[in-house]
Every structure is written in C-alpha cells, then in structure tokens.
Amino acid sequence: MRAFLLFLLLCVAPACRQDMHDQPKVEPFEASDFFADGRSARPQVEGTIARGELSLDEHLAAGRVDGELATTFPFEVTAEVMERGRGRYAIFCAPCHGSVGHGDGMIVQRGLRAPTSFHSERLRESPPGYFFDVITNGFGAMFDYADRITPRDRWAIVSFVRALQLSQNAELADAAPEARRVLEEEGS
Amino acid sequence: MAQIFHPSANLVAKATIFGAAFIAAGALWIGDRVHRSPYITQAQVAREQPVPFSHKHHVKGIGLDCRYCHGSVEEGAFAGIPPTKTCMTCHSQLFTDAPMLEPVRESWRTNKSVEWVRVHDLPDFAYFNHSIHVAQGVGCSTCHGAVDEMPLVWREHSLNMDWCLACHREPERFIRPRESIFDMDWETPIAWSALDGDTRSILQAAGVESDPVLQADLGPALVEAYGIVTAQLENCSMCHR
Numbered sequence: 001m002r003a004f005l006l007f008l009l010l011c012v013a014p015a016c017r018q019d020m021h022d023q024p025k026v027e028p029f030e031a032s033d034f035f036a037d038g039r040s041a042r043p044q045v046e047g048t049i050a051r052g053e054l055s056l057d058e059h060l061a062a063g064r065v066d067g068e069l070a071t072t073f074p075f076e077v078t079a080e081v082m083e084r085g086r087g088r089y090a091i092f093c094a095p096c097h098g099s100v101g102h103g104d105g106m107i108v109q110r111g112l113r114a115p116t117s118f119h120s121e122r123l124r125e126s127p128p129g130y131f132f133d134v135i136t137n138g139f140g141a142m143f144d145y146a147d148r149i150t151p152r153d154r155w156a157i158v159s160f161v162r163a164l165q166l167s168q169n170a171e172l173a174d175a176a177p178e179a180r181r182v183l184e185e186e187g188s
Numbered sequence: 189m190a191q192i193f194h195p196s197a198n199l200v201a202k203a204t205i206f207g208a209a210f211i212a213a214g215a216l217w218i219g220d221r222v223h224r225s226p227y228i229t230q231a232q233v234a235r236e237q238p239v240p241f242s243h244k245h246h247v248k249g250i251g252l253d254c255r256y257c258h259g260s261v262e263e264g265a266f267a268g269i270p271p272t273k274t275c276m277t278c279h280s281q282l283f284t285d286a287p288m289l290e291p292v293r294e295s296w297r298t299n300k301s302v303e304w305v306r307v308h309d310l311p312d313f314a315y316f317n318h319s320i321h322v323a324q325g326v327g328c329s330t331c332h333g334a335v336d337e338m339p340l341v342w343r344e345h346s347l348n349m350d351w352c353l354a355c356h357r358e359p360e361r362f363i364r365p366r367e368s369i370f371d372m373d374w375e376t377p378i379a380w381s382a383l384d385g386d387t388r389s390i391l392q393a394a395g396v397e398s399d400p401v402l403q404a405d406l407g408p409a410l411v412e413a414y415g416i417v418t419a420q421l422e423n424c425s426m427c428h429r
Contacts, residue, residue: 021313029266147273
C-alpha cells in the first residue's frame with residue numbers, strides 16, 4: 001500500500017514544478033535580478049553599431065550632402081517607395097500632422113501645439129533633407145522618430161510628403177488629361 | 189448471529205462500484221473545466237497596470253495605429269512594448285499634471301522602466317512568432333479580440349495549445365486579407381466593394397463571385413494564394429523547438 005501511495009505521489013509531483021514554464025533564459029524585456037537597474041535588455045555601449053546598421057552613406061543615413069541638407073533623394077523614388085511612405089506616414093505622422101498635412105491631426109485637436117502646415121510657403125520650399133532631418137532629430141516640441149523609423153522608411157515618408165505638397169498646390173494643367181476633363185466638367 | 193446486511197445491500201454495493209467510475213470521470217471533468225477556466229488561464233480577466241493605460245482611448249478614441257507603439261510586430265517575434273519616450277511624444281504636452289501619468293513622468297526623469305504587467309505570456313517551452321502570423325493574414329483581433337474596446341487589456345483566449353491548434357488545423361476559417369491585419373472591425377461576410385484590389389484579383393482567380401463574400405470562399409482562396417501549407421502546422425517541433 002505504501003509503495004502504491006509513493007507511486008501516486010511521484011505521478012503527481014512533476015505537475016507542481018513550473019521550471020519549464022519560466023526558464024532561466026530571458027524573454028524580451030523580462031525583468032532581471034542580475035543587473036543593478038533590473039533590466040535584462042542592456043543599453044548599447046557608447047560608440048557601438050549594431051550589425052547591419054553601419055552606414056557610411058551620409059546622404060542616406062543623415063540626410064546631408066557635404067554637410068548641407070540634401071536637395072535630392074538617395075535612391076530612386078518608385079511607386080513602391082511612395083506606397084510604403086503613405087503607410088508609414090499614416091502610422092507615425094498623421095496623428096498630429098493630419099492625413100493631408102495641414103497640421104490638424106487628432107492629437108492637435110486634443111490640445112497639442114499645432115505644427116506648421118506642410119503646404120505653407122516655407123515648407124514647400126524646404127529641401128527633402130530638411131524633412132529627413134526633422135524626423136531624425138526632432139524639431140522644437142516634436143520628438144525624434146529615429147529609433148522607430150529606419151532611414152529608408154524616413155526617405156519614403158519624405159517622398160510621400162512631397163507628393164502631398166504637390167497634390168495640394170496643383171494647377172489644372174498638372175492633372176492627367178483624363179482627370180482634367182472630369183475636373184473641367186465638374187467646375188463648369 | 190443475525191445478518192448485518194440485508195440482501196438488498198448487494199445492489200447498493202454494485203451501484204457504488206459502478207458509480208465510482210462516474211465519480212472519477214466527474215472529478216476529471218471538473219479538473220479539466222477548472223484548468224480551462226479564467227481562474228487558471230486568466231482569459232477575459234483585465235490586469236491592473238501601474239498606469240491605467242487605455243487602448244480604448246488611444247486606439248478607438250484618437251485613432252492611433254498599433255504600430256505606433258508596437259513597432260516590431262511586423263518584423264519580429266516580439267510585438268514590442270513602447271518605451272517611456274513614446275508616451276512622452278504626446279504626454280510631454282498633454283495631461284502634464286494628471287496624477288495617473290506620474291509613473292510615466294517619473295520614469296522619464298529617472299530613466300527607470302515603467303513595470304507593465306504582462307497579460308499574455310506563453311510558457312517558455314512554447315515558441316511563438318508574430319511576424320509570420322501578421323504576414324500570412326492573421327489579424328490582431330483574431331487572437332487578441334477587440335483591443336480597441338479595452339480600457340485595460342485582458343486575454344481574449346486561453347492561449348492553451350488546443351487554441352493554437354484549432355487554427356493551425358483549419359486556418360481558412362480565420363485568414364483575412366493582408367491589408368486588413370490592423371483593422372479592428374474586420375468581419376466576414378464582407379461587401380465586395382470593401383475589398384482591396386489585390387484581394388479581388390485573388391478571388392477572381394479562384395472563381396469566387398458572390399457578394400457579400402463569405403469566409404468559406406475567402407479563406408480557402410487566401411490560404412491558396414498566400415501559400416500556407418496546413419500539413420506542417422501541427423508538427424510538435426514547430427512550437428516546441
């Protein structure tokens with residue numbers, strides 16, 4: 001009888017251990033009692049570069065050419081780049097700058113300081129490198145987005161902002177012939 | 189000596205032996221129910237957080253996209269929990285003296301992390317990856333429920349293995365178009381006109397013409413087009429590596 005009870009106990013006992021549920025490895029952001037600040041994710045050592053993130057291309061990574069704000073894009077702006085930019089703009093910029101860029105996004109309506117419209121004279125004249133620079137380093141009350149948006153995506157966003165600016169300041173003559181006919185008919 | 193047991197005791201004895209089987213089965217059944225109940229799985233139980241962060245206000249109210257805060261959900265296994273800096277992009281100016289945001293401001297001043305309480309946590313022996321699900325047409329709300337309606341996050345599902353397998357056996361019951369992954373209100377049947385151009389051509393290629401489109405038509409067409417191989421989705425080594 002005693003042997004049987006012992007056997008029963010042995011059968012049930014393994015279920016009490018949770019070791020395999022919480023193994024000594026760390027999952028992302030798991031608290032750690034090893035480091036003084038309690039974080040398992042360690043800050044990058046000053047001056048180190050993550051694998052694959054070295055960029056010697058100042059134009060692509062810093063938006064500058066010879067120290068001046070770039071006036072061109074570091075790669076060709078294709079329809080895909082523009083599409084990518086549209087998506088990223090909707091996620092990261094539209095909440096404040098508004099879906100068309102007038103600076104009237106939802107957060108501004110809730111009391112954030114209103115940014116200048118992208119369709120103002122000054123920002124239409126600004127080079128692409130300026131927008132890249134603002135995303136990378138922030139501007140006044142706007143925080144930087146360098147840790148959340150990769151350089152390629154930042155350029156994609158800039159290309160989309162450029163497209164927005166053109167769309168809001170287009171002349172009738174800029175429209176494709178098809179569209180122009182429709183617009184003219186509607187206008188008259 | 190008189191008989192202690194009446195002859196009918198035989199029947200009682202038999203019934204008890206027979207009944208024991210039911211009692212054992214009943215105990216197992218109760219055990220299983222408890223194991224699957226919210227008491228163990230924590231499904232549908234909202235967690236207290238150090239800051240009462242409301243997805244309802246931030247997602248439904250002001251229309252933020254999940255990726256504004258959970259930025260690695262498309263590329264990584266881990267969806268990402270936003271750092272204090274993300275909150276401060278807005279709360280350095282909005283609600284700057286609300287007491288409930290004090291832990292966030294303190295974290296910003298002292299560089300100490302806000303200690304969010306994990307809501308979803310698989311055992312360490314199970315492997316999960318967000319990016320493959322997001323890329324293959326499983327939307328956030330399929331697994332997490334209507335997060336945009338949650339004042340505090342809870343688990344919509346048990347996260348038990350049978351829940352994973354229920355979908356891995358028949359993904360066509362849940363798959364949606366890739367463009368709608370972040371759409372919290374996604375629902376089938378869906379009107380043809382609400383679908384994206386790519387999805388329409390997938391459906392046309394599969395010969396589906398109904399309007400509204402049913403999941404029974406949409407699912408298999410997408411599984412085919414996205415190249416999802418159902419046969420391998422039940423391999424133990426895929427989740428227990």
